Amino acid sequence: MVLEGTEKLIKEELVRCIWFGQHFKKDKLYTDDGLRLEVLSPGWWNSEGGPDFKHAEILLEGKGLIKGNIEIHVFASDWMKHQHDKQETYDSICLHVTMWNDNEGKYIKNSLGQIVTQLTLSQYLDAELDDIIDVVDIESYLKGRKVHAGHCHREIGNQKIDEQWVGHFLDYAGDERILQKAKRYEEWLKKKPFEQTIYEAIMESLGYKENKESFLRLASLVSLKDFHSLIPEDVPVQMKKLHTQSLLLGIAGLLPHQRNSEKSYNDETTKYINDLEDAWKVIQAKINKTSMIKDDWSYAKIRPANFPERRIAAIANILSECAPNGIFHRILWIFQTKEDYTREHINTLINTTQSLFLNIHDLYWSYHYTIGGIRLKNPQKLLGKERTSNIFINVIIPILLIYARKHNDVRLEKVLHLLYRNYPPLPMTSTLRFMENRIFGQSKVAKKIINSIRRQQGLYQIFKDFCENDNISCNKCVLYLSMVES
Structure with a gap:
């Protein structure tokens, strides 16, 4: 059977643009099984x-409001061809949108065997x-990721x-985000002291999304007590850094011998590896x-400058420089x-x-992105600005806030508030751009109103609580309701 219009060779990107x-x-x-859809x-x-x-x-007839994810295909059969029916990642979709239904099915099934509603756009x-193809600028859609x-x-x-009203609302939302982070760390502090808590929180922050759990696990496997008992205090700081790196890389499963690396290296790298392995x-x-093992770590979509080994070297340096009293x-x-409380002081x-x-x-x-990588001409920072x-805002401020309130330190709490209120905004992320x-x-x-990191954090909080929450629709968002009631 040849479906009308399928002689047009179109890409999935076009169907996405048509949907969006x-x-x-x-x-x-109407869905392919006859239900009214809005x-x-x-x-x-x-x-x-x-x-x-x-x-x-x-809005789906008989089911009411549904929030969820959407998967787009040119043909209905692409769902099976792409093996989405076997992938848990796609169990969250609430609607399968296709340009043409080439298999006459009225719905598709996910990996759990659940029926998923299908809509055929053609x-x-x-x-x-042809007219839509002429009108739709695919590059503009894909580049802008319009919302x-x-x-x-x-x-x-x-x-x-x-x-001004919007700005104040975002300030309150930004404050709520810091308080929620502080509440999370308060739970940690019930079982461990401030030094261990800030160490674990920083470790978690060193990992990009796919490595956060791995860094946090590494911090729990190698506690500060382990450093104190295994790393000599009376050695030069460079030796302390090397031993700390060896301990962390060894427990992380990222030492060269643990990765079965049989590469040949230059003299500089060979000496560094030998020193690491001897310390280990x-x-x-x-x-x-x-x-841990190498498979515990993700390298996908991460620049070599931010690979786990280099981040581990960074925290090893910080721990060594802050010894013996600790980071906190x-x-x-x-x-x-x-x-x-002047701006200069803040x-x-x-x-500092x-x-x-x-x-x-x-x-x-400082001169290598990877073990054995080309030596860089100029030293590069192990952690970027x-x-x-992010560590400063999401870790240090919340934990210091807990400390200030626990010790009734009004001055410290005031300083933290001034600092948070005046900290400049960070570069855009996909979530901030979306919001x-x-x-x-x-x-x-937006550029005029979002003039501080506090307000950026407010956007993140609204996104987390409402825009990303599939159980809350747009007309129940607290920002919208507050606008209507004001």
């Missing part, structure tokens, strides 16, 4: 693996396919809400721990050295604290 741009008769949609929101573009769109909202296009504006944007567009032999004889007490000392606190992470220098890793800023478009559309208002 809603180039179809929105008031006349699209409230097509969702937002997913630039990572998994379903094409996330957090869509649809019979509902609002223009001839449908939310109900909150409509309220702003109608000039019912002014910029001494350490291994004193401990009874099972090392070093940071606390920085915050307790001055009494004034900036000094930020710069972040220098613990930015100014570390390693004899080997953006990663350091700015969602709330403000394509206007320039």
Whole structure:
């Protein structure tokens, strides 16, 4: 059977654009099994693996409001061809959208055997396919990863809400995000002291999304007590750094011999490896721990400069530089050295604290991205400014806030508030870009309002609590409801 229109050779990207741009008769949609369908929101573009769109909202006859993910294909049979029926990643989709139904099926099934509703777009296009192809700029869609504006944007567009109101709301949301992070660390502190807590929190922050759990696991396997008992205190700091790297890399399962590396190296790398392995032999004889394995670590979509080995070298340097008192007490000392609240003082606190992470220098890793990699002409930072800023905001501030409140340190809490309020915004992320478009559309208002990291954190909090929450629709978002009621 040859379906009408299938002689047009189109790519899946075009179907995604048609779905997102809603180039179809929105008031006349029926699923392949005959249920009335209304699209409230097509969702937002997913630039990572998994379903094409996330957090869509649809109304389905007999089931009401449904929030979930959307998978797009040119042909219905592509679902099976791509083996999505065997992949758990696609169990979250609430609708399978296809241009043509070439297998006459009325639905598809996920890996759990559950029925998933299917919509065939070809019979509902609002223009001839050739005309749509001429109109749709695929590159613009893919480059911009456009987002449908939310109900909150409509309220702003109608000039019912002014910029100052939105800014204050985001401030409150940003404060809530810090408080939630502090609450999480408070649970950790019930079982461990401040030094161990901040060490584990920093370790978790060193890992990109796929390595957060691995870094946190490594921190639990190698506690600060292990460092104190296994790393000599009365040795030069460079020797301490080497032994600390050996301990962490060894337990992480990332030493060259653990990875069965048989490469030949130059003299510099050979000496570094031999020193690491010699230190590991001494350490291994004193401990009874099972090392992690290479498969515990992800290298996908990570630049070599940020590979796990280099991040481990970074924390080894920080721990060694802050010994014997520890990272937490070093940071606390920085915050307790001055009494004034001027902007200059706040900036000094930020710069001095972040220098613990930015100014570390390693004899080997400052000049290499990987073991055996080409030696760099100039030394490169082991941790960048953006990663350091994230640690500062998401780890140091919440944990210091807990300490301040536990010890009734009003001055420290005030300093933390001033610092958080005045910390400049960080570079855009996909989530921030999504939220700015969602709330403000394509206007320039967003740049004017989102003028601090506090407000960026507010966007993250709203996203987490509402936009990303499939159990809450847009018209139940606290931001939108507050706008309506104000």
